[in-house]
Amino acid sequence: MENKTLFGVMCIIFNHIGVPCFMQGRTKTGLMRILFGVITFGVVAVINIVKGIMLGIQVLKMSDEEFNAKKSTLDSGWPAHKDEE
Numbered sequence: 392m393e394n395k396t397l398f399g400v401m402c403i404i405f406n407h408i409g410v411p412c413f414m415q416g417r418t419k420t421g422l423m424r425i426l427f428g429v430i431t432f433g434v435v436a437v438i439n440i441v442k443g444i445m446l447g448i449q450v451l452k453m454s455d456e457e458f459n460a461k462k463s464t465l466d467s468g469w470p471a472h473k474d475e476e
Contacts, residue, residue, distance in 0.1 A: 395450060395451070395453065395455060395458040396451065398414060398450055398458075399447045399448075399450035399451035400447065400451075401414060401447075402443045402444075402446045402447035402450060403443055403444050403447030404443075404447075405443070406439050406440060406442060406443020406444075406447070406470060407424070407426065407428060407436040407437075407439040407440045407443065407463070408419030408421075408424065408428070408436075409422065409423075409424035409425055409426055410423060411443070411446070421463065
C-alpha cells in the first residue's frame with residue numbers, strides 16, 4: 392500500500408466489499424466485511440459505504456508524510472487489532 396491516491400479512491404468506491412482491507416493485508420477482515428454484508432442483506436454494506444467515503448476523503452486530504460506515518464493504523468471500517476497490524 393504505497394499509493395495514497397489509489398488507496399483513498401479504493402476506500403471511496405470499494406470499501407463495502409473490503410478492498411482497502413485486502414490492500415492493507417487484512418485478508419480476514421476483508422472476508423468478514425463481505426460475509427457480514429451478505430448476512431445482513433446489505434445493511435452493513437451501506438454503513439461501510441458511508442465509512443469508506445469518510446475515510447477516503449480523510450486519506451486524500453493527508454500529506455504524503457502523514458499517510459506514510461499512519462498507513463499501518465488507518466481504520467478501514469473495522470477496529471484495528473494488534474495482531475493484524
